[in-house]
Amino acid sequence: MRILSGEDVRQAISMKEAIAVTANAFVQLTAREAALPLRARIELPHHEAVSLFMPAYLAQSQALGTKIVSVFPHNPTRFNAPSIYALIALFDAETGRPVAVMDGTYLTALRTGAVSGVATQYMARADTHVLALFGAGVQARTQVQAVCAVRPIREIRIVNRTPARADDLIELLKTDGIDAAIERVDNAAAALRGADVVCCATGATVPLFDAADIQPGTHINAIGSHDPRMAEVPAATVARARVVVDEHAAARAEAGDILQAEAAGLIDAGHVLGELGAVIAGSVAARTRPEDVTFFKSVGVAIQDMAVAHRVLQNAAARGLGVNVTL
Known part of the structure; x- marks a missing residue:
């Protein structure tokens, strides 16, 4: 069995490759060539946190495994630590033998960015040049990487309730080689003025912007909320938009942006x-x-996790990354 660290995962796959395997995974899902149970949740109310258990199988890819992820939103401010920790276990789809355990923290951010890259590639206008980003955490960074991988972004505007974190993200994006003008913007309306694509990567429980500020032709990716009580996008915007989801059953259970618009009768x-x-x-x-x-x-x-992790394992084995152990 191969053990892969977060750095091994980083070395094993690029954002462009993650976008490609993610697109293929969603085609398999829609073609009913995947098994995807709803994830199990353990709530930790004293920490406003949750642990999620997420198994899946992709028949065409022969990717079988599970991810365990913990989301502790107050970690950055309380402990100067990531809000998300995760690990992934992969199994041989013919024998059930465990073949890998890998860090899932970076992979979670990567695959979440990748799905927004796929959505932007297939849903945004071709002449998309301006990105408005809400959030400045790990997930926000990969949103930018993914959108820039599929559209010629020239300008990025970042809105975050903690300005210093937005400034830190700007420096990280520069080290990533993002070839665009990047600035911190203090209010949502200014960020959305002329924006072609909007990415929401926050833990917000109430909408991040006013519906009136979304201009015709805009594409929106919202990946931060995963609970019926959470919503990053106004109900009026949801009602106005042409809406696509990752998976119907999961969205019906957890997509607060959509469920709240439905509850409001819009x-x-x-x-x-x-x-x-x-x-x-x-x-x-x-x-x-x-x-x-x-x-x-x-x-x-x-x-998403199994598709990307499966490719990571293939690439890692070919490049000699990680450590082989016998259980």
Whole structure:
């Protein structure tokens, strides 16, 4: 069995490769070539935290495994530590033998960025140049990396409630080689003025911006909320937009942005056009006109983790990364 550290995972796969394998995973899901149970949750209310247990199987890729992830949103301020920790276990799909355990913390950020990259590739206008980003954590960094991998972004505006963290992210993005003008913006309206794509990567429980500030033609990715009580995007924006989700059952259980718009009577269950895999396969048209507002809502599903982790393991084995152990 191969043990892979976070640094091994970083060396084993690029964002562009993660985007490609993620797109393929969602096509398999929509084609019913995947097993994806709803994740199990353990709530830790005293810490406002949750641990999630996320198994999945991709038949075409022969990727079988599970991720365990803990989300402790107060870690950055209380302990100067990441809000998300995770590990992934992979198994041989023919024998069930455990073949790998790897750090899932960086991989979670990578795969979450990758799905926004896929959605942006298939839903945003081709002439997308300005990105408005809400959030400045680990997830925010990979959102930028992914969007810049699929669209010629020239300008990035970052909004975060802690300005110093936004400034830190700007420096990290420069080290990533992001070839765009990057600035911290103090209010949402200014960030959204002229924005072509919006990425929401926060733990917000209330919308991050006013619905009126979203301009025609905008594409929105929202990946931060994963609970019916959470919403990053205003209900009126959800009602206005052409909406695509990562997976129907998961969205019905956890996508607060959509569920709250439905509870307010602004949409019904039929408002969601379909899953991302159907958009990739061409059976659902997410954007029909340049002026359409499109909205991709992701609560995060385990096929993303298994697809990326499976490729990481393949690449790591080929490059001699990690440590082999016998249990």
